[in-house]
Amino acid sequence: VAAMAMELLPLPYLTRDKGGFFTEQEAARYQLDQLRGILNFWPYMAVVVAFQHWIYSHHDEATHPEACDAVWRDYFSQYYEAGVNWDGYEDHSLNLWRRQLHIFRYPFYYVEYGLAQLGAVQVWANALQDQQSALEKYRAALALGGTAKLPELYAAAGVKLAFDAGTLGKAVDLLETTIEDMEKLDG
Helix, strand or coil: CHHHHHHHCCHHHCEHHHCCCECHHHHHHHHHHHHHHHHHHHHHHHHHHHHHHHHHHCHHHHCCHHHHHHHHHHHHHHHHCCCCCCCCCHHHHHHHHHHCHHHHHCCCCHHHHHHHHHHHHHHHHHHHHCHHHHHHHHHHHHHHHHHCCHHHHHHHCCCCCCCCHHHHHHHHHHHHHHHHHHHHHHC
């Protein structure tokens, strides 16, 4: 949450008139890239985590790359691919599991990125409502460091440690609304 929130908190200050380096259009383009990346990450994270779960619960089958390809393709289609035309690029999407280090080295660590990103979006949402309060809570959570349990750190930051439909839905709504606003500025 700490690092990912730092990527979102400066978004209102990217333009030259607010101390940044970008024109309004450049700032909008940067924000679009950042926010679209978050929206694309969560479904991809679901693919990785579901695939890892299958690997660990179907070890014998998972020792065969062809079986892994089939399962990856199913999860990729189910969680990520809806509305995306991969015609001619099927091998690219299929080979993503081979390139995802977390699958091989860090069991179920990828879901932590999803949780952290959701916490960061909540910190950003709080800052959009009341920047001073949000930053005070964020800094209080950072000050706790490793002295508190994860739910306590999230609570100190003024956010919810959750990955439920309501929490994720609010984050997605904010991202989509902001993306719509930035698209108007990007021209």
